[in-house]
Amino acid sequence: MGRGTMFMLLCLSAMSMVVVRAEDPYFFFDWNVTYGTISPLGVPQQGILINGGFPGPNINSTSNNNIVINVFNNLDEPFLLTWSGIQHRKNSWQDGVLGTNCPIAPGTNFTYHFQVKDQIGSYFYYPTTATHRAAGGFGGLRVNSRLLIPVPYADPEDDYTVLIGDWYTKSHTTLKKFLDSGRSLARADGVLINGKNAKDDGKDEPLFTMKPGKTYKYRICNVGLKNSLNFRIQGHPLKLVEMEGSHTVQNTYESLDVHVGQCFSVLVTADKEPKDYYMVASTRFTKTVLTGKGIIRYTNGNGPASPEIPEAPVGWAWSLNQFRSFRWNLTASAARPNPQGSYHYGSINITRTIKLVNSASKVDGKLRYAINGVSHVDLDTPLKLAEYFEAADKVFKYDTISDEPPTTTDKITVVPNVVNATFRNFIEIIFENHEKSMQSWHLDGYSFFAVAIEPGRWTPEKRKNYNLLDAVSRHTIQVFPKSWAAIMLTFDNAGMWNLRSELTENRYLGQQLYISVLSPARSLRDEYNIPENTLLCGIAKDLPKPPPYTI
Template identity: 45%
Template sequence: MKVFGPDLSKLVKFLTYGVYRPGIQMRRNSWQDGVLGTNCPIQPKKNFTYQFQVKDQIGSFFYFPPLNFQRESGGFGAIIINNRNVIAIPFALPDGDIVILIGDWYTQNHTALRTILDSGEELGMPDGVLINGKGPYQYNTTLVPAGIEYETINVDPAIHFFRSKTYRFRVHNVGISTSLNFRIQGHKLLLVETEGHYTTQQNFTSFDIHVGQSCSFLVTMDQNATTDYYIVASARFVNESVWERVTGVAILHYSNSKGPVTGPLPLPPSDIYNQWSAMNQPRSIRQNTTASGARLNPQGSFHYGSINVTGTYVLRSLPPVMIDGKLRATLNGISFVNPDTPIRLADMHNVKGAYKLDFPNKPLDRTPHKDRSVVNATYKGCIEIILQNNDTRMQSFHMDGYAFFVVGMDFGQWTESSRNNYNKWDAISRCTTEVYPGGWAAVFVSLDNVGVWNLRMENFDRWYLGQETYMRIINPEENGDTEMAPPENIIYCGPFRACRRNQKALLQWHWSVRLPTRRLYLHDYLNFLAQQLFNLPSQVLQE
């Protein structure tokens, strides 16, 4: 595994934060997931070492701080997991790997953006798009002032006269809320992978990458090598005349280039007012069923379409509304509030009322409200999740701990008859899918990863406003094989904040008794701590 990005130690001096890695499945180990429902945040001037395996995974991913809009201020970087040497990749070995991080950008910092949302307003149009953390090349003297630092990607055009070099571009949308169209002037993008799964290979002149998504393209340096070329990431599905400034521009520089790039940017897709046409692109992404990923057996050997579906969840998202005087976003009418104690930690210590296992499996006709409702899922079940976007803007849906099969996508309201058009053979498997406004997407998930896993809208403003929940998947016959024990360096918070200095002894005791065989109420537990860990009389904590 290779990691490309900033030194996160710079964050610990000032921020309460965590680190999340979308697409890395943390098999049997939701203790390391990094979001508030599974981990207490890392406190300022403290550190935490995440320990996890990337077993049975390959591909292109990234990491970022998930709390309080911190991703807007940076702290993100790329993760590359390569195939083992004994497993061939389904294309010729590229001549190099190039990481491209694209994302919308606001001049205001993450605390100011939170203040905007907390005041009941929406964020509005971003101030630009960054490519690898840098501003746009001055392609237009009116829109782009001089002196802005921009990204340059250096490449070699050819190995010899008969063969041009081919590079693997790993592109990640690390932004806050804006879908972006990615393109390289004069070059074709051969899609080969999305978030850890190889795709059937097809060429695109441009490609839509939505918030939180990752894609790999093979790009051959077969153009006139005496000039440079534009690399562009521009806002998608917006009024382009108004959003013209929301464009990131980098330079593709051939090693024997004789001069800078000139002329206008390559045009974006012309289907802005024809989203039916735009949806054909994600619908065309199919899994390469004969390629091998992390294992020798082909990706298509898992016949998801023949598995019995044990449950269906219809998750409906709506535009934000005012709840208790604050702007909030909902799924099925519930705006999620993170518990004081992370869910699995609350399980381990039998904290009563930390959350509720009552998330509805379909929208209910009731007043939107805030709650701590969690999905109570069945281990080894296979569920169908319908993502109904009744909002007015494009959304990205993400699930931690899993990759799901995107079996269907369309406009209008999903109905049971929509299943007739599902792709049950070669649907792409990924962890983040787009859901068009006024449309739906359907995914299948095989629940074989024990733990507590976040379901959310990846658009940060909606996520911050409560458009998320968690799925609790517990093996009732747990013997240590399907879920790892909590790490010795686990962070405590909420009612257990005072237990940090004795956490090792605390963990040893609790993991030895196993939750199904012993139940403690919170006051019993605190009395035990007083006697066993702090050498205090139990009555000290009675008050």
């Protein structure tokens, strides 16, 4: 373990109280969420801070750790956080989205408790209420491998989190008013790396430092609102080693396209001339390219970074080919002692195919986004609470959409969008993008196998092009314009799980749905009971609790 990593772990121990129990270790955090003035692009604006910081604290954990975070909401609006990519086994109560949780009211607090069970990898958290993500409130979340589980590369000298994303200088309340009035968001004003953008005035402090000859791990996550970003480091190849919880075949890239909601981990070796270098993130598939930069400094460096920024690739065909190069590392151990490739997903019979087509149209003169012609709307009562309190019929209807999209998606219906799924069924989901813009989809509670992305329309014959051997197990997948993507997974995690567009505008205006996965056994083996501290709202406030599961 590198000195930097050891220092981080010591800091984590100092900040958090570790309670020694017979079960896995607990880490406790108190987070104070407030407004504060920030100027990441040189324009003072209202940001959302956690413990006074922007971005928020980095959570450094290890597989099977229990994470307990007491969130105090000192904003003037309700607030929620989701833990993107954390699977919350049997525990959608901690998912932090409006379909499962009541928001934290201003001036109150709520304690999240979840276990990063059988996971490793790079993730992040962010607000799911309103358009709060546009003001901050996000941060990195890493899950390290347990010491007894080997990692398929040598321990790096240090481990860095790199949060890249597009950024608006307008406030989150102004952006929300745009969307509520039926307007789309304009193009972003810039790109940030860890909440900053180098000014090129010779006074920029380094975001990270590297010792000559040492190798470092960079965890890169796109936490932005709408734009895919290309990430690169001047003169330094990127060796990809992990992607959203899975070890990958270790290919080397000059740059990586990171779509909204996605995370990659790369190894970078400090073997160049000792001086400063730029890490660069620039928008893809936009007429005007926006670029964010940050300084990496060699500890014995004696010169500024070159002003010549490496060019980003052009076109989405390049990005599609890069996706096809990603492969699951079948010889590496997962978060458990067994190899990743021991799960032979390609030999399991598909029991159901769900085809989802995204669309945009106007409803009552206002812009809405939809899936299969249905634009989701959140209600006062979270769907999970309505289902648990046996009052679903008073709040929503199951299977608002069918497994096949309508022949035309121009007409949009605005209702809660809930799909009923059979527990432990192995299914295929097709995302078909008929639009001219990029799309990025995320599924809470699960990892899935990203088996294909291709241009055109999907047909059953396309299955012959699936990667049924070593597709990466991940939780977010992009879909290029006029293209489709296919994923495969087993619905073995009971709960109410959010499937959403990771593009903030699309999600806020309805491009999401919930998948209800009920265990017929109603057993603690399949799903945890509702936590005692669960916030109740809507009709759930006045309903008696059903008997808890006992076995």
